[in-house]
Amino acid sequence: MPSAIIPGIHDANLADGALRIEAEPWAAMVAHARRAYPNECCGAMLGTTGDDAKLVREALPLENAFEGAQAARYALRPEDLLAAGRAARERGMELIGIYHSHPDCDAYFSQTDLKNSWPWRSFVVLSIRGGEFHHANSWLPNAERTEAAKEELSY
Numbered sequence: 280m281p282s283a284i285i286p287g288i289h290d291a292n293l294a295d296g297a298l299r300i301e302a303e304p305w306a307a308m309v310a311h312a313r314r315a316y317p318n319e320c321c322g323a324m325l326g327t328t329g330d331d332a333k334l335v336r337e338a339l340p341l342e343n344a345f346e347g348a349q350a351a352r353y354a355l356r357p358e359d360l361l362a363a364g365r366a367a368r369e370r371g372m373e374l375i376g377i378y379h380s381h382p383d384c385d386a387y388f389s390q391t392d393l394k395n396s397w398p399w400r401s402f403v404v405l406s407i408r409g410g411e412f413h414h415a416n417s418w419l420p421n422a423e424r425t426e427a428a429k430e431e432l433s434y
């Protein structure tokens with residue numbers, strides 16, 4: 280997705296640290312991923328940034344708009360992303376990142392995921408095996424989107 284549509288993209292506060300997800304949004308993300316199985320789900324994570332951690336306080340499920348087999352791909356509509364950014368600002372929060380699920384796959388960050396990401400946001404991948412949550416990782420793409428570092432994730 281074009282990075283230009285996401286304001287504050289070079290906000291250094293978002294560039295490092297750990298990601299913590301509150302119980303309620305975490306439960307919503309897992310429920311969404313299980314509901315979408317065997318397809319991929321996707322959504323926005325809204326929250327706040329502190330000195331050394333980002334806190335996700337709300338999960339906003341979005342529609343997987345990929346027009347093909349959704350078992351291995353997801354796509355976000357730019358207008359849905361803009362709406363998520365607006366919703367965050369209205370609540371005094373920020374768009375911390377995006378989550379999506381990997382049905383019957385590990386929570387790695389694929390080349391496609393990297394290509395469709397934007398720098399310095401958290402991309403949480405939930406591995407769903409047989410319809411049940413298995414594990415999750417959070418990834419932080421670099422400025423050139425040539426690689427994504429795994430960041431500390433707690434929920």
Ligand SMILES: [Zn+2]
Nearest residue numbers: 379381389392
């Ligand atoms: Zn993926």
